[in-house]
Every structure is written in structure tokens, then in C-alpha cells.
Amino acid sequence: MNLANKKIVITGGADGLGLALSRALVAQGAQVCILSRDQQKIDTAIKELGEKAQGFAVDVSQWQTLSEVANTIGSVDVLINNAGVWIEGLLLDHDVVAIERAIDSNLKGVIFATKAFLPTLSKASESHIINISSTSGLKGRNGQAVYAATKFGVQGFTESLKLDLEKTNIKVTGFYPGGMNTQLFAKAGTPKDNQDWMDTAKVAEILVFMLERDLSMVMDHVVLNKRQTKTSN
Numbered sequence: 134m135n136l137a138n139k140k141i142v143i144t145g146g147a148d149g150l151g152l153a154l155s156r157a158l159v160a161q162g163a164q165v166c167i168l169s170r171d172q173q174k175i176d177t178a179i180k181e182l183g184e185k186a187q188g189f190a191v192d193v194s195q196w197q198t199l200s201e202v203a204n205t206i207g208s209v210d211v212l213i214n215n216a217g218v219w220i221e222g223l224l225l226d227h228d229v230v231a232i233e234r235a236i237d238s239n240l241k242g243v244i245f246a247t248k249a250f251l252p253t254l255s256k257a258s259e260s261h262i263i264n265i266s267s268t269s270g271l272k273g274r275n276g277q278a279v280y281a282a283t284k285f286g287v288q289g290f291t292e293s294l295k296l297d298l299e300k301t302n303i304k305v306t307g308f309y310p311g312g313m314n315t316q317l318f319a320k321a322g323t324p325k326d327n328q329d330w331m332d333t334a335k336v337a338e339i340l341v342f343m344l345e346r347d348l349s350m351v352m353d354h355v356v357l358n359k360r361q362t363k364t365s366n
């Protein structure tokens with residue numbers, strides 16, 4: 134896909150990997166629509182990204198607002214389901230509200246955003262949905278029962294959706310990154326010493342490469358492990 138002037142929706146696009154990807158896509162001439170629940174972060178991101186970017190304040194787990202935003206945005210070529218939150222610890226220690234919040238952002242949000250944008254994606258001659266899961270969506274890890282459940286859920290959703298859409302012009306790809314240098318963990322109250330984990334700008338380069346592939350090629354899924362470092366978990 135030639136990304137110039139393509140309209141690309143990025144959930145959670147005002148922070149971390151989403152913001153790095155927004156920067157990389159604007160540099161390719163794409164129009165980026167950032168969905169974030171924080172208007173202040175949106176304003177900061179749009180100021181930096183310039184006129185090729187638009188922002189919409191929405192929680193992706195809230196269907197009514199999300200579907201209104203999708204109607205406002207109109208035709209779309211690419212959807213990147215990137216929004217997510219971290220939750221870590223033993224199940225018995227988790228507050229049920231925190232569990233619900235993780236399921237809402239990481240799983241319900243992916244399903245809702247896909248449902249909201251699918252009608253317009255299906256009108257494009259060539260379109261692509263990329264769902265950002267995690268290596269924790271492929272492998273269980275200590276202290277990650279709830280996070281892994283949401284990310285395994287994204288894997289199941291992605292694999293099945295891919296089959297449902299395989300005869301259409303919509304490509305579906307699961308993206309499974311390992312640890313990145315973002316504020317994801319600190320925001321959840323469980324900071325990591327992650328300065329030497331993967332750089333989001335470099336990870337964004339991989340996503341741009343995936344999007345640019347010709348319609349004849351389907352990258353089924355991409356797993357991106359971080360190199361083992363002193364601070365690896």
C-alpha cells in the first residue's frame with residue numbers, strides 16, 4: 134500500500150508506540166486520526182504532527198461515542214488497534230475494577246473499534262487492520278494472568294477475523310511485540326526499568342514496512358521479541 138494520503142486510525146495514538154507510529158505515518162504522507170481518551174494529550178500530539186493529523190477524544194470501550202466518532206471520520210484505509218493498559222500481579226490481589234478496565238481497553242476496545250470502522254474499511258480498494266497484541270498474547274507469564282488473557286483474546290479475535298475477511302480487500306495482521314520503552318507499566322503503578330527495551334520509533338518502522346506490502350502479500354502475524362537485556366523480565 135502506498136501510504137500517501139491514506140487515512141489511518143490509530144487507537145491510543147497520542148502516547149508511546151501509537152504516537153511513534155503516528156509520526157512515522159505522517160512522514161510517509163498519510164492522514165492520521167488519533168483516538169485517545171485524553172484531550173490534552175491529543176492537543177499536544179496534533180500540535181507536533183501538524184495538519185496531516187486529527188484527534189478524537191474517545192474511550193474505545195464506549196460503543197456509543199466510538200460509533201459516533203467513526204461516523205465523523207468517514208472513509209478509512211487502515212485501522213491500528215493499539216490502545217491498551219498494563220495490569221500485573223496475582224489474580225487474588227487484583228481489584229475487580231482494574232480487571233474490568235484491562236478487559237475493556239485491551240479486548241473490548243479492539244473488538245468495538247474493528248466493528249465501528251469495518252463498514253468503511255470494506256469500501257476501500259485496499260485496506261488493513263493491525264491488532265497490537267503482545268508476546269504475552271502468545272505465552273503465559275508469572276503475574277500476567279489478566280493481561281495475558283486480554284492479549285490472548287486479541288489473538289483469537291485476529292485469527293478468526295482474518296478468516297472471515299480473507300476473501301475481501303481487508304488484510305488482518307496480528308502484531309506481537311515484546312517489551313518497549315514506554316510509560317505503559319509506570320501508568321499502572323508497576324514501573325519497569327525499561328530504558329533499554331525496544332525503541333518505539335524502531336518498532337514503528339516495522340509496522341510501516343508491514344503496511345507498505347502489496348495487497349498480494351498477507352503478513353499473517355509478526356512477532357517482535359526484544360533482545361535479552363539486563364532488565365529483561
Ligand SMILES: NC(=O)c1ccc[n+]([C@@H]2O[C@H](COP(=O)([O-])OP(=O)(O)OC[C@H]3O[C@@H](n4cnc5c(N)ncnc54)[C@H](OP(=O)(O)O)[C@@H]3O)[C@@H](O)[C@H]2O)c1
Nearest residue numbers: 145148149150192193215216217238267311312313315317
Ligand atoms: N510497552 C510494552 O512493553 C508493550 C509490549 C507489548 C505490547 N504492548 C502493547 O502495545 C500497545 C501500546 O502500548 P504502549 O506501550 O505504547 O503504552 P502507552 O504509552 O500507555 O500507550 C497506550 C495508549 O492507549 C491509550 N488507551 C488505553 N486504553 C484506552 C481506551 N480505553 N480508549 C482510548 N485509549 C486508550 C492510553 O491512554 P491512557 O494514557 O489514558 O491510558 C495510551 O495513550 C498496548 O496495546 C500495549 O498493551 C506494549
